[in-house]
Amino acid sequence: MTVGDKAKHAAQNLKGKAKETTGTVTGNDEVRAEGQADQDEARAKQTADKAKDTVQNASQQAKGKAREVAGAVTDDEGQQAKGKAEQVAAKAKQHLNK
Template sequence: MSLGDKISNKAEDLGGKAKEATGKVTGDEKLQAEGKSDQAKAGLKDAIEDVKDAVGDAVDKVKDVLKKK
């Protein structure tokens, strides 16, 4: 995962936490739900990037094995 992706996902997560907290304080259930949704999206994006990284690493290992043959 690139550093830019990590920063973007973290910013989305923190923004979601802020929305959720603001929603709790103000009693705005919609804002609170939006905050939770933003946090979930950020977590999903992180998971997808982790899978991409793992697949890329696996492909690199296969290439290395094939080069040795």
């Protein structure tokens, strides 16, 4: 997912928290419930973003491994190095995704 999408979902979560707090302070159960619903929706979107990122990173890692193995089989050190680099990049992205 894009950074913009992640930021939108985080903002939606904060907006929901503010609504929930406002509803709680004013005794307005409807506003409080809307805030909770906004937060739930934002969390669901964030979870979906993480799942998509995980799949993309796993795919990149697999491609890197395939390139590394192909390089080893053909004795192409450059191909092996590119494959290893792709795997490292995918692992780093996955780590940041947590």
